[in-house]
Amino acid sequence: MAAHDTGLALKRLRLLRGFKQSHFAQLMGVHQATVSRWERGDLPLSKAQQAAAHRLLAAARDPRQDAALKRLVESSARKVHLICDRTHRLLAASPARQSEWRADPAEFIGRSLIGYASQEILAAEATLADRGWHEGELATLEIATAGTLDPVIPIxxxxxxxxxxxxxxxxxxxxxxxIA
Structure with a gap:
């Protein structure tokens, strides 16, 4: 398929899914101008970009699934929390996880937790691109951490x-x- 035809198909799918160019660009990890160039056919998408765009646009999305996931996390007996993979914003946390924190957990919903990460967590984070994490080649990763002595959110x-x-x-x- 020519870049122009691919661009038109991309634009149609993006609009059908209700994504603004700026939001789609953010999800793809590129500038809005890049999405515009793709859609005009001025810039072809790489194979990895095509796969990422397909994952974002091809599947039907249902916000009720996110609400169910949030409820599961918030009712879990395990120490678990859910963050945005790209921004590290806290989306939900279990009572067991919240009990470790020395502040009102509601203060952290929507805020990035990356500033509380241990050196081991930051080191693992830095390897994700090379491991294919963002392209879906790696969906799980187990890491060891020495922890932190942070007075608000210790690890x-x-x-x-x-x-x-x-x-x-x-x-x-x-x-x-x-992991216990």
Missing amino acids: LPGRVLWERIALADGSAGRLVTT
């Missing part, structure tokens, strides 16, 4: 499991579960 030493999952808006979420 206890141990092992955590990261699981990448699709959210209704086409972005990815990450379930972070402490």
Whole structure:
């Protein structure tokens, strides 16, 4: 398919799914101008970009699934929380996870938690692109952390499991579960 035809199909699907160019660009990890160039046929998408666009646009999305996921996390007896995979914004946390924190968990909903990460978590985060995490080649990762002594959101030493999952808006979420 020519770049022009691919661009038109991309634009139709994006509009059909209700994505603004700027939001789609953010989800794809590119500038809005890049999406515009794709849609005009001025710039072809790489194979990886085509696969990512397909994952974002091809599947029917239902926000009720996100609400159900949030309820499951918030009612879990395990130490688990859900973040936006790209921005690390907190989306939900279990009572067991919240009990470790020394502040009102509601203050953190919608805020990035990356500033509370341990050195081991930051090091693992830095390897995700090379591992194909964002392209879906790796969907789970187990890491060990020495923890932190942060006075607000301490991280206890141990092992955590990261699981990448699709959210209704086409972005990815990450379930972070402490492994006993």
